[in-house]
Amino acid sequence: MLSKSKFTTGQERRTHPLLWCAAIICTILTIAVIIAGIVTFVGYLVIHPRVPYVSVIDAHLDQMQFDYAGILEIQVTIVIRAQNGNGKAHASFSRSGYTLSFNGEDVARLVAPPFEVSKNSSVNFNYVVQSSPIPLDPEQSEDVDMALKRDLITFDLKGSARVRWRVGRLGSTSFLCRLACQLRFHPLNGTYIPSRCTSKAK
Structure with missing residues (x-):
């Protein structure tokens, strides 16, 4: 073997x-x-x-016209604040755009050019927007008529802004500030009913 x-x-x-x-x-x-x-x-x-954020701090319904043909025209002032509460970094805002709508019908578009907010600072934007004549269907016209009778009308505000941080050698961080809320007014005198309208970061 x-x-x-x-x-x-x-x-x-x-x-x-x-x-x-x-x-x-x-x-x-x-x-x-x-x-x-x-x-x-x-x-x-x-x-x-x-994190930086945007919020509606004031508004006013400057003008509202609604005729029997169902045509709606408005002029509204909306003050949006971009807030940077961080003490270590500047914040750069870009692609800021918001749409004001009523019952799913776009009324106005609010846009802003790129801008920066310093450390522990804020920037206010006064948007004065006037809509073109908006034809409403019978159901929407009825809603406007009811709003005038109740002296309460509600608009939807949706949009976003791209925010970027740069912190020394750590590089940069970017995210999207999404804003989605309702703005309520007394149409008889145009006063704004304050409510929480602040963006969420994503």
Whole structure:
């Protein structure tokens, strides 16, 4: 019966020093990337509770005309505030746009050019918008008629603004401020009924 034997030929190969150096450098770089990611994440957590936001702080129904043919025309002033409560970073706002509608019918479009808000500061935008004549269907006309009788009319305001932070060496963080709320007015004198209308970050 033949027995199996193990034979080794030649000398065992040793790892080249350059390979060890490359492995050490890769390990150091990996650790550095992980640490940088942790620092960025911690920095974001520190400033996240005070993210910038937009909100309606005042409004007024300047003019409202509604005739028997079911044509609605309005002029409204809406004051939107962009607030940056963070003391460590400026905030850049862009693509700011909001649509005012009544019963699903767009009444006016509110837009603003790109702008910046300094640390712990805010910027107010006074939007004075006048709608073109809006033809309403019988159901919408009835709703307007009821609103005039009750001295209470409601508009929907929806839109968003893109916000970007830049915090030193941590880079930048961007998100979308979505605004969706209702604005209520007394049409007889145009006064605004204050309500919470503040954006949510996403």
